[in-house]
Amino acid sequence: MPNNLLVEGPEQGVQVFTLNRPEALNALNTELLENLAKALDDAEADREVGAVVITGSQKAFAAGADINEMAARDLVGILEDPRVAHWERIARFTKPIIAAVNGFALGGGCELAMHADILIAGENARFGQPEINLGIMPGAGGTQRLVRKVGESLAMHMALTGEPINAKRALQAGLVSEVCQPELTVEKAIGIARTIARKAPIAVRLTKESVRRANDMNLAEGLRFERHAFTVLAGTADRQEGLDAFREKRKPQFKGQ
Numbered sequence: 001m002p003n004n005l006l007v008e009g010p011e012q013g014v015q016v017f018t019l020n021r022p023e024a025l026n027a028l029n030t031e032l033l034e035n036l037a038k039a040l041d042d043a044e045a046d047r048e049v050g051a052v053v054i055t056g057s058q059k060a061f062a063a064g065a066d067i068n069e070m071a072a073r074d075l076v077g078i079l080e081d082p083r084v085a086h087w088e089r090i091a092r093f094t095k096p097i098i099a100a101v102n103g104f105a106l107g108g109g110c111e112l113a114m115h116a117d118i119l120i121a122g123e124n125a126r127f128g129q130p131e132i133n134l135g136i137m138p139g140a141g142g143t144q145r146l147v148r149k150v151g152e153s154l155a156m157h158m159a160l161t162g163e164p165i166n167a168k169r170a171l172q173a174g175l176v177s178e179v180c181q182p183e184l185t186v187e188k189a190i191g192i193a194r195t196i197a198r199k200a201p202i203a204v205r206l207t208k209e210s211v212r213r214a215n216d217m218n219l220a221e222g223l224r225f226e227r228h229a230f231t232v233l234a235g236t237a238d239r240q241e242g243l244d245a246f247r248e249k250r251k252p253q254f255k256g257q
């Protein structure tokens, strides 16, 4: 794996992906996104991986799509952009993704962070959609996921002015679940990921899918999906193990079955 993406683990069920293009504040070029998509493919197939953490550096999670690369693409180039498939790969990853965000999470960087299921931010984090300053607009969820995460008024403010919000505001708005000192962000994210990795994998997978669907479906459809998923779990050995372990006052040993 080229070193623009550092891969560690799995350790205690968690794999950590670190975006590593310090010379460009982790701007997301095709190669980096392709490596991330491939790494997620591997993590998806690896039963040792229960959850993943995506992080960047102390200065930048990612400062956006790579502007130099973008500038070289015309309309057809954008239409045929291979990065679209990489974004879709990230979006359909079935295991939980925890983002540990320090510094700039701008444009595609903010959009990548929003692909995570849980976001932990350092106090120095800045989330923004500055594309409008470049005469363009967000293209990987910055007008869609952002609305669902922070509401229309703040999303509109961010996307139309290009002004970023700080970690405190992101916490108030519900974009992130926790703010901590920048040095502790990755550790916190790994801790959460390890907690999740100890749970029953099929229950984790269906829980993630069910929560995600809350944004896409009306309440009646969402509740029906939840009920079906809940019913499916009744057929798993891990459910039996979880219930038995509770009654026998011991820790469950989940096997992903």
Ligand code: HXC
Residues within 6 Å of the ligand: 023, 024, 025, 027, 028, 063, 064, 065, 066, 067, 068, 104, 106, 107, 108, 109, 130, 131, 134, 137, 138, 139, 140
């Ligand atoms: C390519 C980038 C970059 C980017 C920073 N760099 N952001 N290169 N693409 N998105 C490079 C700079 O050119 C510079 O390289 C080096 O990283 C350090 O950046 P500086 O600007 O010198 O750092 P600083 O003064 O601290 O300012 C940080 C910053 C600024 C505020 C984050 O870099 C900035 O505004 N970056 C662009 C942010 C942005 O507009 N993002 C949205 C991109 S569009 P050199 O070689 O000069 O040292 C997008 C669309 C998504 O994301 C669409 C998805 C489909």
